[in-house]
Amino acid sequence: MAEKPYDHNAIEEKWHARWREDQSIYACDWTSDKPKYYVVEMFPYPSGKLHMGHVRNYSLGDTLARYMWMRGYNVFHPIGWDAFGMPAENAAIKNDMHPRQWTRDNIANMKRQLVRLAISYDWNCEVSTCEPEYYRWNQWFFLKMYERGLAYRKKALVNWCPECATVLANEQVVNGCCWRHETTPVEQRELDQWFLRITAYADQLLDDMKQIEGGWPERVLTMQRNWIGRSEGAELDFGLEGRPGKIRVFTTRVDTIYGATCVILALEHPLVKELVSAGTALEVKKLIDERANQDPGQLIKKGLFTGHHALNPFSGERVPIWVGNFVLMGYGTGAIMAVPAHDERDFEFCTQYGIAIRPVIRPQGGTLADPPKEAFTEYGIVENSGPWSGLSSEEARRQMAAHARSKGFGEPAITFRIKDWGVSRQRYWGTPIPMIHCPACGLVPVPEADLPVELPLEAQITGKGRSPLENVPRFVNVNCPKCGAAARRETDTMDTFVDSSWYFYRYLDARNGAQPFDSARAAQWFPIDQYIGGVTHAILHLIYSRFWTKVMRDIGLISTDEPARNLFTQGMVLKDGSAMSKSKGNVVDPDEMTAKYGSDTCRLFVLFAAPPERDMDWQESSVEGQFRFLSRAYRFVTRNLERTTAGAAPSTEADRKALRKLHQTLKKVTEDFDSRWHFNTSIAALMELLNELTSLEKDMSGGVLAESLEKFTLMLGPFAPYVAQELWEDLGRTGPVFRQSWPAFDEELAKEEGAEVVLQVNGKVRSRMIVPFGTGKEELEKRAVADEKVHAQVAGKQVVKMIVVPDKLVNIVVR
């Protein structure tokens, strides 16, 4: 019996080499007639090295992919690179290295790591978003959106560092200052920027959630619902006293309008300039600057009286017009009617400035609190509101909005919190926006035939100035495609969320030079069966890609409304209670772990540490346990190889026990795969099985040994592909483990010999007994009372009640 030591290096190198020779091992079979299974893990940003969050994400996806292959599915499991973005530019500045070179080097290294971890990717379909063959389709989509009015240009504020003389991304602003000049306050500048009209799809983004409910975590849907922020109310016009014009406000509570005691404009509201004196305008400007450098959560409410009055369209009452720093220009109409009695913010503001507070809603069955001590914000009964008095809030909202419409001073309205998606970036390492500015023709799209607009590689990246592209004459100077005159090319590049909005469609057809992808193939493979990634992308990426899918549908490329039927959000990998990050210096490099213990151990470790949806605190100590398990498994199988006899019937008591445990394990692991992916318990079950088999080893006969070794190896396959493959070969079998069929379990064999019934007295366990399954209630009662230990507890007391759960327990209640 030649037991072999577990030489993980030799085993992993051997299979690593063989698999690398056969590039097609994980390739998708596009002609297969098996049911499809499309599994995607969120692609990584090529920062240079995989971190443990990646290892967790990809091990999870891989384990699932291998299982689905074994279940007979035609699996498509691709990967790519989210390869545009700022770090490449920063590296270029720091190390004098071209972003493209830096990115490609990083990709090569991370690809090596993924292959080493034996993640089963179809490398034929690899996608890298920084290559023209990919980003040309970003440009193509942009043109399609422009045609449809979904891409447009407007002025918007950007963060500007006067020291760098450059635009900063939001994440480069730290405490209101530049990340490189920590004492230089960031200024707000207005620039023309490109936007995508995601708001046109706001209702669909909400409604189509019906299609993915149940498949997506509820909390992701909730976060998206809040982000979209649909609210129903009314827009109303307050007339201006003594001058023409009006102020339009949005409110969800028309029913409170008789309690409106002032109108408040946002600081940037266009009317402010008209209404206030030069002196007040200066004060307003001050408030704007003050707010720019403040944490929005800590903002202290401030405001100014404009000196003018507005007229309440319902009551005709004259109310003062204020400006307030807490009124958002970007939401609703940029102006509100303040009802301090029924809104906390208005209450705070009006109390502070001595503005009248007038309650008009009383709680159902309660009385009007006058003067109120705090805002009553719930619905109730309308009071002191002319003809509307006595109505419920709900009824008043409906009737009053309708009344406003019939009188022409307003109408029911729906407002969204979500804003159009600003995609302009004044950066180099991104997709050039395919537009041309012609002095004669204005904005002219680059003709489709001229795509891609390639990034000029010679641009100098200095971290200064508006955009590196502006200093590349070859890029900037073009002839207008319409009139032929000298024109300027747009130098803004696209947000990298554009790249990631549709990459999983490109996987299907990664080398297509004529279209973004083949529609017929997309119809066959979409929606994605399982998308896996971090919950950090719950909002942006996952909303943008849903939006993109709908646009592609409207263009006619696909016919589905949603990109992914199921989404799984894995937990974060934490160290000392917070996320691993370079700045905290607590990053763990997977290479170290693979070098020491091997990839199989590393994979097992991340899956075993916690259930996948939960955050996992980094506790490296348990890695030894995983290594020991694989080591024991390997030795167990190899030393028993020669004892196996195929087909021999079970003969010993040990055989029966081993078979029972084997089939119980098969059942457990299969159920974990088919439900919640708690692979920590699957691996624990495999450990239990190995422990049991080891203790029965000597008394097991050849037939049961053969079955046990084979099925154990197959079950190990999705988790630890290298060692499973090695054992498979040792067992004299051929072909990849993940192409074998997943072993079925036999419910009969898995059954225990008898049911263990717990005997309780007053809810406390006093004894237990083994009875045949299905033993009747009366029989159980009889046996329970006869039990010695139970008897000792019951003796001398009165039995009040007996609860019997067949095959489970008997509880005797005594007094």
Add this chain to the structure above:
RNA sequence: GCCCGGGUGGCGAAAUCGGCAGACGCAAAGGACUUAAAAUCCUUUUUCCGGCAACGGGAGUGCGGGUUCAAGUCCCGCCCCGGGCACCA
């Protein structure tokens, strides 16, 4: 402030439908093998009380109540930790 998660031994965790709390693993302690160490194997390991011991008894899943024959699991009220949103009218 609002909306989600989560809180179980020294540690990671398990208990999937209200029915044996702590599976599996780590760490620790003791032992076997060894000249020795590593590796491996065996034993103990929630806690308190009694006992030389087999064993017996009590407590115990963040805190306080409740429902139930029975609660980690369900209900009510709190505390703490993590995440998201945060003047969205």
